[in-house]
Amino acid sequence: xxxxxxxxTTLFDGRQARKGxxxxxxxxxxxxxxxxxxxxxxxxxxxxxxxxxxxxxxxxRARNVLQxxxxxxxxxxxxKFAGIFGLDMQDIGAQQTGLTKAQFQARLQAxxx
Amino acid sequence: xxxxLGGITTSHVPAIGRAIARxxxxxxxxxxxxxxxxxxxxxxxxxxxxxxxxxxxxxxxNFFLDKMPTFAVGAAPVYSGGDEGxxxxxxxxxxxxxxxxxxxxxxxxxxDFDITTCQEMRVDHAFTLPMALLWPDQAWPVKVVPVCINTxxxxxxxxxxxxxxxxxxxxxxxxxxxxxxxxxxxxGGLSHQLDGExxxxxxxxxxxxxxxxxxxxxxxxxxxxxxxxVEKAGTQGVELLMWLATRGALGPAVRCLHRNYHLPIxxxxxxxxxxxxxx
Numbered sequence: 001x002x003x004x005x006x007x008x009t010t011l012f013d014g015r016q017a018r019k020g021x022x023x024x025x026x027x028x029x030x031x032x033x034x035x036x037x038x039x040x041x042x043x044x045x046x047x048x049x050x051x052x053x054x055x056x057x058x059x060x061r062a063r064n065v066l067q068x069x070x071x072x073x074x075x076x077x078x079x080k081f082a083g084i085f086g087l088d089m090q091d092i093g094a095q096q097t098g099l100t101k102a103q104f105q106a107r108l109q110a111x112x113x
Numbered sequence: 114x115x116x117x118l119g120g121i122t123t124s125h126v127p128a129i130g131r132a133i134a135r136x137x138x139x140x141x142x143x144x145x146x147x148x149x150x151x152x153x154x155x156x157x158x159x160x161x162x163x164x165x166x167x168x169x170x171x172x173x174x175n176f177f178l179d180k181m182p183t184f185a186v187g188a189a190p191v192y193s194g195g196d197e198g199x200x201x202x203x204x205x206x207x208x209x210x211x212x213x214x215x216x217x218x219x220x221x222x223x224x225d226f227d228i229t230t231c232q233e234m235r236v237d238h239a240f241t242l243p244m245a246l247l248w249p250d251q252a253w254p255v256k257v258v259p260v261c262i263n264t265x266x267x268x269x270x271x272x273x274x275x276x277x278x279x280x281x282x283x284x285x286x287x288x289x290x291x292x293x294x295x296x297x298x299x300x301g302g303l304s305h306q307l308d309g310e311x312x313x314x315x316x317x318x319x320x321x322x323x324x325x326x327x328x329x330x331x332x333x334x335x336x337x338x339x340x341x342x343v344e345k346a347g348t349q350g351v352e353l354l355m356w357l358a359t360r361g362a363l364g365p366a367v368r369c370l371h372r373n374y375h376l377p378i379x380x381x382x383x384x385x386x387x388x389x390x391x392x
Contacts, residue, residue: 006311006340006343006344007310007311008309008310008311008312009306009308009309009311009343009348010308010309011267011340011343011348012265012266012267012348013266013267013268014266014267017178017266021178024177024178025177025178027173028173028177028178030198031173031174031195031196031197031198032196033196033200036198065308066309066310069308069309074173074178074265074266075307075308075348075349076172076173076265077173078308079127079172079198079307080173080197080198080199081198083197083198083199083200084198088128088131088379089126089127089128089307089379089380090379090380092307092312093307093312093313093380096308096309096310096312097310097312097313104313105377107313108313108315108376108377108380109377111315111316111317111376111377111382112317112376112377
């Protein structure tokens with residue numbers, strides 16, 4: 001297929017799904033509270049258990065969503081990672097767009113006009 | 114034979130669950146969203162559906178990338194929610210209508226839909242939150258059949274294919290040897306994008322055109338490729354596939370009884386439509 005890229009968008013296709021498998025599998029495990037606690041207790045050991053590669057480990061360490069996507073992360077699984085820190089989707093949106101949360105919320109509100 | 118009374122389409126974002134858990138329905142931010150369900154509540158009280166077929170997309174509660182079905186049909190006696198990573202309260206479980214599950218499975222495979230069947234299946238916020246919007250007391254008066262459509266991993270099924278799936282589900286319901294009153298629920302959308310520098314993308318013009326089309330020209334959106342839908346509605350806005358399947362199931366003759374469009378809730382433009390089928 002030859003389709004133009006959509007700016008600022010990474011489609012979670014087979015390439016991403018292969019690249020991000022370990023990272024997404026770890027984030028999927030955060031559905032369970034005990035696993036979230038285990039991650040918080042010993043982040044290095046938890047990441048090692050899932051076999052994250054270095055870019056994935058670094059993106060987790062940096063809590064950086066764009067880096068996590070670049071490393072193969074899928075938005076739905078990453079949302080479970082963000083949940084550990086009590087971040088909501090507007091925190092995540094603000095981080096990715098380089099805005100403050102208030103600025104990001106204002107941008108959403110502006111779409112109503 | 115069973116009868117389809119009508120259908121409802123609504124957004125399902127997790128923030129709705131937080132608003133319910135914290136009892137924020139009448140806060141200024143949430144009120145325009147929650148209050149719009151009053152006509153739906155009245156319609157449900159009047160028509161009293163007994164069985165609900167629900168088109169929704171799992172976000173990583175039941176399915177992981179190890180096995181990712183394009184279309185999955187629930188055939189379980191009971192469906193439960195679960196912790197999705199945010200520690201929100203888990204709602205009461207949902208009783209399955211297994212006879213209709215197998216009616217759908219048999220009919221869909223007969224019509225060349227290569228579905229996955231699930232005798233055990235957990236349902237996530239895309240299923241549970243719309244149920245709580247329809248029945249805020251969370252005492253479910255219906256038995257359910259969940260139909261899950263993949264929107265996690267591309268390639269996604271096309272809009273055309275999802276509409277056709279809905280049509281086939283509708284035919285199967287109408288041929289079900291039962292006197293049950295059935296309704297259809299489709300959840301997701303409307304335009305939103307959670308990921309990337311384009312996060313926060315919302316397209317009001319497209320959403321309103323899409324909602325109009327479901328009444329006037331229901332296959333309008335099936336002209337678009339998945340890529341075009343992402344461009345117009347955002348990476349998560351493609352959940353409008355659930356709306357298309359629902360509309361397909363209702364058959365050609367419907368009347369729209371109620372609609373609401375309000376944004377933003379969380380990062381999403383919320384939509385709500387209520388259709389009744391005409392004989």
